[in-house]
Amino acid sequence: MDIKVGDILTLKKKHPCASFDWEVLRIGADFRIKCLGCGHQLMLPRVKVEKSIKKIKKVEDGDSRL
Numbered sequence: 049m050d051i052k053v054g055d056i057l058t059l060k061k062k063h064p065c066a067s068f069d070w071e072v073l074r075i076g077a078d079f080r081i082k083c084l085g086c087g088h089q090l091m092l093p094r095v096k097v098e099k100s101i102k103k104i105k106k107v108e109d110g111d112s113r114l
């Protein structure tokens with residue numbers, strides 16, 4: 049699965065703050081993702097993230113979000 053830093057992941061499970069969308073902050077064996085609803089950050093194993101993804105919104109190249 050092609051996931052890049054800055055991509056927005058829509059997960060199957062809803063966060064307690066009611067948001068489904070998470071921004072990818074860091075990629076590796078573990079992913080660091082940030083909830084777009086409340087700003088909560090999580091570290092999750094890559095496999096677990098990939099399993100719970102419903103949709104990926106790709107970030108455009110050159111987007112200076114960081």
Ligand SMILES: [Zn+2]
Pocket residue numbers: 063064065066067083084085086087088
């Ligand atoms: Zn949240």
